[in-house]
Amino acid sequence: MPVTDKRALVVTTDFGVEEAELVSPTKDLRDAGVDVTVASSTGKTIQTVNGDKEWASTVEPDSPLEGLRAEDYDIVIIPGGTVNADTLRGNEQLQELLRETASAQKPIAAICHGPWTLIDAGLARGKTLTSYPSLRLDLINAGATWEDQQLQRCTANGWVLLTSRNPGDLDAFNAAIIDELG
Incomplete structure (x- = not known):
């Protein structure tokens, strides 16, 4: 069913995002x-990767992150890729955007290494989520409960968080985002 009145923001760096987790x-x-x-x-061209090691396609972004506001979107989506997520987690503009999104009780979706960004934004505590398995201890240490699930939907702390583990979970992840918006 079409979801024509909703706006989604997908945020990446310009290098190291897992191709399928951006494109799909x-x-x-x-x-x-x-x-x-x-x-x-x-705001530069995005160089995607497959499995963190092989260069894949390039994607032209619609916008730089600078100046974007949570109030203009219905959901924020963070794809994975180790380099992408590790770089994004230190981005203060993204941290603020994620905090504003959660404060406005709007959903955030993150896949694979994407949930790392929640730690630095101060949003992992109290959430039940999943991720790429190597993030488990980091997320637990940040106060989250980690589950090995294809898709985890958490409503704790007054906002919805959708998380998945890896590109193999994209069908469930994408469907959950569309359901959340619908």
């Missing part, structure tokens, strides 16, 4: 009628 949600959301903005932290 963006395509599925657009196919569902969602107005999707892909923003890179620099």
